[in-house]
Amino acid sequence: MSARAPDVSTKGFRVLVTAGASGIGRATAETFQAAGAKVHICDVSTEALAQFKQANPGITQSVCDVSDLRQVDQLFADVKQHLGGLDVLVNNAGIAGPTAVVEETKPEDWERTMAVNLNGMFYCTRLGVPMLKAAGGGSIANLSSTAGRLGFPYRSPYAATKWGVVGFTQSIAMELGEFNIRVNAILPGVVAGDRIDRVMTARAKARGVSVEQAKKEAVEHVSMRTMVSAQDIANMIVFLASDAGKHVSGQSMPVCGNVETLR
Numbered sequence: 001m002s003a004r005a006p007d008v009s010t011k012g013f014r015v016l017v018t019a020g021a022s023g024i025g026r027a028t029a030e031t032f033q034a035a036g037a038k039v040h041i042c043d044v045s046t047e048a049l050a051q052f053k054q055a056n057p058g059i060t061q062s063v064c065d066v067s068d069l070r071q072v073d074q075l076f077a078d079v080k081q082h083l084g085g086l087d088v089l090v091n092n093a094g095i096a097g098p099t100a101v102v103e104e105t106k107p108e109d110w111e112r113t114m115a116v117n118l119n120g121m122f123y124c125t126r127l128g129v130p131m132l133k134a135a136g137g138g139s140i141a142n143l144s145s146t147a148g149r150l151g152f153p154y155r156s157p158y159a160a161t162k163w164g165v166v167g168f169t170q171s172i173a174m175e176l177g178e179f180n181i182r183v184n185a186i187l188p189g190v191v192a193g194d195r196i197d198r199v200m201t202a203r204a205k206a207r208g209v210s211v212e213q214a215k216k217e218a219v220e221h222v223s224m225r226t227m228v229s230a231q232d233i234a235n236m237i238v239f240l241a242s243d244a245g246k247h248v249s250g251q252s253m254p255v256c257g258n259v260e261t262l263r
Helices: 023-034 046-055 069-083 107-134 156-179 194-207 211-220 230-241
Strands: 014-017 038-043 060-063 088-091 138-143 181-188 252-255
Touching (some): 023 088, 088 107, 107 138, 107 181, 156 252, 181 230
Parallel strands (some): 138 181
């Protein structure tokens, strides 16, 4: 039997990417489209959606805060209208949450982090799964973090949600396997871009160090001594959705250069 190149095409796939107008979400949406998929995105930022539409007029979109049940209901009505079904769900929406020691973390900040990072993922998944079943199977990619396998001081709300994403992923992978639906968690490391710049600024303030020092420390405990890119994450998500990844499910997939510890 001769070897053949892996099939990483997603031609004809119908894909929803939450928080798809910028960062990892945007890279993922654009990569799916480049691989042949029909894509719909949502985002909470109307400004980001407008900028995205200028660059990607062929990708449909909705305004949606995934922590709001009614907005998620409307999102999936839009998906049915624009895509006619669903083969891939990318639960990318999430927020960084507060940077503070635990006793100074405000309850409302904790609750907001849970609402977006965990509740929103559940709200989207509960509506996405029936569509994936109707399609005869598909792929769900849930965005966790290296903070979903390591402790993360000063970022306990964020870490708690990202550990929760891993548990949610492994549980529903067991539920959905018989329906040919694969479910995996993606664990990015330090992702270069505007978001990590904001996180590093807040972290530097909390610790009383410079932003430059905070950034240096962020990669000191990465084996490869590097940040990763949004495109690196998108490539993994598309691979898992493609035929090349058809037997990968229930896994936590780090794309991080091997983050050894978070400090």
